[in-house]
Amino acid sequence: MKVILQVITLLVIFLIPFASWQPVSAEEQTEKVEQKEEFDYKSAEFKGVASQFKCTCGCGQDHYECDPSTCNLTTEWKADFVEMMNKGMDKDEIRKYYVDIYGEEILTAPEKKGFSLTAWVTPFVVLAGAGSGVFFVIRRWVRRKNDNDTPTLMDENLTTDETENEILQSMIDEERKKFF
Amino acid sequence: MYLVGNLSIYIGLAISIFSLLIFIIGIYKQDQRFINSGKGGVLAAFICTAVASAILLYLLATEQFQFQYVHDYTSSELPLIYKLTAFWAGNSGSLLLWSLFLSMYTVMVVFSKKMKGNPMVPYIASIMLTNVIFFFFILGFVAKPFVLLDEVPIEGKGLNPMLQNPGMILHPVTLYLGYVGLAVPFAFAMAALILRNMDDFWIKMTRRWTILAWMFLSLGNILGGQWAYVELGWGGYWAWDPVENASFMPWLTATAFLHSVMIQERKNMLKVWNVSLIITSYALTLFGTFLVRSGVLTSVHAFADSNLGLYFLIFMAFAVLGGLYVLMSRYNLIKRDAGQFHSFLSKESSFLINNLLLVGAAFAVFWGTIFPLVSEAVRGTKVTVGIPYFNAVQSPILLSMLFVMAVCPLIAWQRSSAKNLRKNFLYPSIFAIIAMVLMVVIGVRKTWAVIGYGVIAFLLITHYLEFYRGVKARRKMTKENIPVALWRLMVRNRRRYGGYLVHLGIAFIAMGIIGSQNYDLETMKTVKLGESIEIKDYKIIYEKLDQRKEGINDIIYADLRIFQNGKPLGVMEPEKVFYGNWEQPSSEPAIVNSWKEDLYLVLSAWENDGRATFIVKINPMMNWLWLGSIILVIGTLFAVWSGKYGNITPRYSGSKREVS
Numbered sequence: 001m002k003v004i005l006q007v008i009t010l011l012v013i014f015l016i017p018f019a020s021w022q023p024v025s026a027e028e029q030t031e032k033v034e035q036k037e038e039f040d041y042k043s044a045e046f047k048g049v050a051s052q053f054k055c056t057c058g059c060g061q062d063h064y065e066c067d068p069s070t071c072n073l074t075t076e077w078k079a080d081f082v083e084m085m086n087k088g089m090d091k092d093e094i095r096k097y098y099v100d101i102y103g104e105e106i107l108t109a110p111e112k113k114g115f116s117l118t119a120w121v122t123p124f125v126v127l128a129g130a131g132s133g134v135f136f137v138i139r140r141w142v143r144r145k146n147d148n149d150t151p152t153l154m155d156e157n158l159t160t161d162e163t164e165n166e167i168l169q170s171m172i173d174e175e176r177k178k179f180f
Numbered sequence: 181m182y183l184v185g186n187l188s189i190y191i192g193l194a195i196s197i198f199s200l201l202i203f204i205i206g207i208y209k210q211d212q213r214f215i216n217s218g219k220g221g222v223l224a225a226f227i228c229t230a231v232a233s234a235i236l237l238y239l240l241a242t243e244q245f246q247f248q249y250v251h252d253y254t255s256s257e258l259p260l261i262y263k264l265t266a267f268w269a270g271n272s273g274s275l276l277l278w279s280l281f282l283s284m285y286t287v288m289v290v291f292s293k294k295m296k297g298n299p300m301v302p303y304i305a306s307i308m309l310t311n312v313i314f315f316f317f318i319l320g321f322v323a324k325p326f327v328l329l330d331e332v333p334i335e336g337k338g339l340n341p342m343l344q345n346p347g348m349i350l351h352p353v354t355l356y357l358g359y360v361g362l363a364v365p366f367a368f369a370m371a372a373l374i375l376r377n378m379d380d381f382w383i384k385m386t387r388r389w390t391i392l393a394w395m396f397l398s399l400g401n402i403l404g405g406q407w408a409y410v411e412l413g414w415g416g417y418w419a420w421d422p423v424e425n426a427s428f429m430p431w432l433t434a435t436a437f438l439h440s441v442m443i444q445e446r447k448n449m450l451k452v453w454n455v456s457l458i459i460t461s462y463a464l465t466l467f468g469t470f471l472v473r474s475g476v477l478t479s480v481h482a483f484a485d486s487n488l489g490l491y492f493l494i495f496m497a498f499a500v501l502g503g504l505y506v507l508m509s510r511y512n513l514i515k516r517d518a519g520q521f522h523s524f525l526s527k528e529s530s531f532l533i534n535n536l537l538l539v540g541a542a543f544a545v546f547w548g549t550i551f552p553l554v555s556e557a558v559r560g561t562k563v564t565v566g567i568p569y570f571n572a573v574q575s576p577i578l579l580s581m582l583f584v585m586a587v588c589p590l591i592a593w594q595r596s597s598a599k600n601l602r603k604n605f606l607y608p609s610i611f612a613i614i615a616m617v618l619m620v621v622i623g624v625r626k627t628w629a630v631i632g633y634g635v636i637a638f639l640l641i642t643h644y645l646e647f648y649r650g651v652k653a654r655r656k657m658t659k660e661n662i663p664v665a666l667w668r669l670m671v672r673n674r675r676r677y678g679g680y681l682v683h684l685g686i687a688f689i690a691m692g693i694i695g696s697q698n699y700d701l702e703t704m705k706t707v708k709l710g711e712s713i714e715i716k717d718y719k720i721i722y723e724k725l726d727q728r729k730e731g732i733n734d735i736i737y738a739d740l741r742i743f744q745n746g747k748p749l750g751v752m753e754p755e756k757v758f759y760g761n762w763e764q765p766s767s768e769p770a771i772v773n774s775w776k777e778d779l780y781l782v783l784s785a786w787e788n789d790g791r792a793t794f795i796v797k798i799n800p801m802m803n804w805l806w807l808g809s810i811i812l813v814i815g816t817l818f819a820v821w822s823g824k825y826g827n828i829t830p831r832y833s834g835s836k837r838e839v840s
């Protein structure tokens with residue numbers, strides 16, 4: 001019972017930062033902003049569009065992050081995005097428009113089609129393959145153990161009182177050091 | 181100075197080659213005199229790098245602009261501390277620093293008391309010397325630190341302003357200490373294999389080296405992130421840049437290694453895997469250096485383009501192929517001791533899953549990093565693989581990793597029974613679900629954030645229970661009071677509880693990452709003097725735009741009065757700095773910190789009529805990220821601190837030789 005109370009206390013402490021945080025998502029914030037003004041370069045909708053394209057000024061950032069005060073290039077891009085968004089084009093249409101002109105190189109991430117799809121799926125395919133490998137290896141090792149012997153009472157004791165065993169061992173070591 | 185500097189490098193190279201040869205002859209002839217001579221050579225090589233480093237520092241501090249390196253990276257108005265840290269601002273200086281650490285580590289291993297009389301020493305020294313020779317060769321013939329200019333310039337070009345930040349004093353040093361530190365377990369592993377020592381002596385002897393190298397790698401990455409956050413005015417801390425990836429990959433594989441060695445120590449298994457992991461980790465440090473120095477991939481961190489990358493690529497291939505050859509030649513001996521698992525539900529299995537996810541994450545980073553090259557080779561199109569890709573691919577893998585980290589401590593070695601699982605996981609699962617529900621009620625509604633914070637709550641509870649049970653068990657036997665029992669429990673099991681502290685540090689870091697990635701807000705506004713910007717519950721009044729001069733730099737700054745829910749928080753001053761000796765200006769953000777969130781203010785642009793454009797960001801929970809980083813370092817140091825109850829030096833029981 002005592003431990004449950006302690007865990008509840010821990011949980012409450014954990015939740016305190018969230019309670020005072022009152023997270024507002026970017027979308028909600030954008031709604032508030034857009035009620036007052038037409039447009040904000042840092043709005044969630046604009047972010048969705050502009051962060052798809054990398055800035056070629058050498059800053060290594062996308063057009064959402066790139067600061068227009070130090071990059072003339074991004075100023076024009078940003079203005080074009082706004083114009084297209086005002087025309088009613090969505091982020092996919094805008095992406096397609098630029099990819100048709102500049103190629104896939106202009107994007108900040110590979111497309112999820114054609115050869116570029118391999119960029120996205122390979123890590124998970126490899127992970128799944130390796131995971132299957134690990135499963136079969138463990139199964140083989142477990143079978144080998146089961147073939148050799150059966151669990152003993154000692155095994156069970158080892159698993160249930162592992163912490164106590166370790167503490168006991170450390171205390172024995174401590175006592176031994178006192179005398180030798 | 182020119183002569184002494186260059187001579188120290190060429191003599192160092194000659195001595196290193198001599199030492200390597202003399203070690204090989206000593207091993208071949210089994211003659212201790214040769215080995216002792218080689219050991220003297222190791223010390224002399226270190227003295228050479230120390231002399232070269234001291235000379236470079238002296239030249240930098242005393243503005244000797246006739247030296248190209250000093251001219252390229254310093255200027256007379258630069259504060260002394262940054263003149264000295266310009267040591268690692270360029271190619272040759274940073275490689276000299278690498279050589280200094282490498283030769284220092286070689287001396288520490290060769291003259292270690294614990295390794296006295298150990299036949300592995302000549303082998304370890306030879307492997308580390310091969311590395312030292314490579315770096316001396318680079319310093320002597322490719323990236324020379326002591327090159328004189330034809331004319332003596334009056335002034336230097338100055339240090340990149342971005343590097344003039346306290347974070348940049350420590351970030352490269354810690355990263356190099358981490359990179360170079362991984363050379364030690366690599367050398368031990370190779371030496372053990374060559375000597376056909378199939379026990380875990382090398383692992384136990386290098387445990388502290390590996391953990392410290394891991395800590396420095398962690399610290400290097402964290403300090404780099406912290407520098408980016410406060411210096412670049414971008415509001416982020418990790419951009420998945422190829423060079424950042426290059427330092428993250430060995431961190432992931434070294435983390436996997438630190439866990440999997442526990443299985444070898446306990447069960448005498450996974451020997452091939454552990455050697456492979458250390459070869460991979462070491463090779464990845466070279467791969468990172470190859471990326472930084474070659475310019476094959478676009479990176480904001482890259483040094484000036486040079487042909488250095490090619491040398492590193494060749495050396496990396498040499499190290500990997502050499503390592504694999506040694507491993508394969510001993511493969512039959514290693515696999516002979518294949519062990520057994522008691523059950524699927526055991527700590528051993530969870531460590532294997534941990535390894536799978538960590539190495540899988542490292543592979544995903546590697547694949548994303550090299551994909552532009554793969555795509556170019558296959559289709560002729562060099563695509564960019566940036567933040568959206570890495571965030572999407574890494575999030576599920578690293579979140580699964582957090583979950584395994586939460587589960588692992590409470591699973592018993594050998595076999596966990598259903599009763600054991602119920603006892604250990606019932607309450608943490610219930611409370612984690614309650615935490616997720618409460619978070620949704622509070623307003624955390626994004627799926628990834630809810631799952632992520634739920635897993636973190638689960639992790640915190642499982643780790644708390646681990647401490648709780650340990651204290652309870654100890655008190656049952658000793659009747660100590662709680663603080664005493666907790667302290668003694670921890671100091672007598674440093675590795676275990678230090679590891680748990682590291683886990684807690686990672687949990688806090690994850691809290692910061694999830695918060696700042698999912699709930700950041702941003703706005704960009706142009707306002708007149710006296711007008712305000714509102715974001716969330718903040719009101720920011722633009723009061724003043726002015727300029728001042730600091731040395732040769734002009735600084736434009738704005739005074740912003742901050743209110744949160746009507747409560748004044750003071751005046752902040754974001755700046756734009758125009759450097760006297762650097763073309764690009766930089767933005768110095770002003771940051772209002774709290775445990776809840778950071779208010780991040782950037783002065784972007786201004787007009788003659790006083791109007792100014794500001795970028796205002798709210799980054800939630802950033803302080804938790806930094807707190808977690810500190811806990812991670814404390815936990816690591818706690819785990820390796822020897823103290824009164826430190827680990828006893830493992831007993832060598834491997835092959836005997838007449839030389840040591």
